[in-house]
Amino acid sequence: MLPDFNRLKVFYYIYDLNSVVAAANELHLSQPAVSQQLQKLEAELKVPLFTRLHKKLVPTAAGEQLFKLVEPFIAKLQDEITHIRQPLDRPAGLLRIGAPREFGKEYLPRFCHEFRCLYPDVMFKLKFKECIPLLTMIREGGLDYALVDVYFKQGELPSFPDIFSIDPVLKEEMVLVCSKDYYQKHIAGDHSYKNLLNKDYMTDEDDPSILTLWFKHHFQKTPENLHVVMTIDSHEALITGLKLGMGLGIATAHLVWEEIQRGEVIPIATAQSNMVNMISLVQLQDKIPTLTEKTFRDFMIAKMKQTEILKRFQCTDS
Amino acid sequence: MLPDFNRLKVFYYIYDLNSVVAAANELHLSQPAVSQQLQKLEAELKVPLFTRLHKKLVPTAAGEQLFKLVEPFIAKLQDEITHIRQPLDRPAGLLRIGAPREFGKEYLPRFCHEFRCLYPDVMFKLKFKECIPLLTMIREGGLDYALVDVYFKQGELPSFPDIFSIDPVLKEEMVLVCSKDYYQKHIAGDHSYKNLLNKDYMTDEDDPSILTLWFKHHFQKTPENLHVVMTIDSHEALITGLKLGMGLGIATAHLVWEEIQRGEVIPIATAQSNMVNMISLVQLQDKIPTLTEKTFRDFMIAKMKQTEILKRFQCTDS
């Protein structure tokens, strides 16, 4: 059905340079090789592509059409192949990284930018999604790796076979908080399970189970009917609601750190230490990382250790 | 620089079908052949295109990019290659034909349409230009053949080597005419060289020499300073000027045939028979005509013989 592709390449050079000899030089081949390839292509297509005019080659209608078809592809290929081809000495090419929105939008662009200052040939494609969609994308080849909030350990993933490698990168502390006003009015120091049960709650739409998990973590009990007054699909908006005093909600500690320090937002502490959410770097188990992937992975982990806000939550065993 | 193109084709099928085995079937190759081609491509690009995941192949970033690059080309190629490929049993494909504007716009579209009724797979590309540009286009491969007003015989072409084959297709009679009014006022039956010398003339800008040629043909003398009152680059407009009585001008006989019959336009006859302009089919000497070209060429010549208006000017020796 389709013709021999290498012959199309040869044809392209012949047409472009209007000469078999020139094409042969360009392709580092001998002149007869090129001549024969052209003839074979013509035999394949059953149509002459050039009229042999003593010395010169003059394209026929078919030749003109074929060139118009092949030329843009070769031009594009020549332009973009260098971005695909991996040099061995330095990171380059496209990195496709997934992350939870709240984490990703805050830190990833910064890491990417700094990395690009060192290695300008690297391009990024960031995807901000939730855990399951990210894992699906990795499995289907849509991402090179992802930072994922994992509540499960390796081997525990629900519907996935054991195809991922999961490396904990940093801990996020998840705290139940509310505004100072709300605290004084409704909590007033009483952090008991019973007192907390009938308060107003806000929850993240993407991950409503975290509220239940918090109770399980701190009281070993799962509340039945929490009074959820607002469901949002943005962690930031949830924090805004918290600060305004709408009620209680789970927040990532480092995102409300400043407010807690200033006393504007009050965390509900219990005898238990804070609930911890592992952010892990997930990738395909068998994937042989390219130089670029490896370099950025190390860079990112190093940067996290440096970053002031993350330092407090950093993973010890990584 | 550029990778092996056939490997790109193999890669395309692997990615598209997400399977080496399926690609092998599609390409009518054995599974190891496909597997090896893929590995060689990856070695060439120095980047893995798929992550080997036990059973499945999962594309990497590079694989995804490469596919996005290759896929539209293959799709387009698959779509359009059939229009380029010449079937052996019937005319098909593109025909690029040149002609003088006046002749071409009148008859060529009709011929093309009728031809397409017989062979719907044929497409046309018509170019209406003057003699020299048409010959240049043929030489450079922009046209398959052209109908050309030739005043010269084979081998006499000014700046062109002997690369064209020129077949006379039909004769056009070129007549010097003016309106009835102008004739009665200024000519009044006196067709002598001397009388004609100081009249008003109109001439076609594209081919001003034809006036001189007319005099040479009829009187064996070349006039020095004819009084040219209007120069136009449209034969039709020239005829309009003639009819309005602006003066004398050379017209293609069949285009003013009706007017001559009705006596509205008067031809200046001399002892000499009318000057004849050969319309010839010109193509590259060495061009091996495709079935399509041959068929349309014969069709066109046959149609010309049938067409009423052309019948009178038809070439005897063709």
Next chain:
DNA sequence: CTGGTAGCATAAGTTTAAGTTATCCTATAG
């Protein structure tokens, strides 16, 4: 737990076809 199978990789051998050198042909330049 144990074949059986599906999907891909690897190894080794065969064959195709791509490439090479050498020669020829013809138009054009000098």
Next chain:
DNA sequence: CTATAGGATAACTTAAACTTATGCTACCAG
């Protein structure tokens, strides 16, 4: 006129594409 340039053709060599056979591993059915 000879020299040269551009391409075609022929015959030979070699590289690489393709094949068969086999191995590996995950997954499924019994």
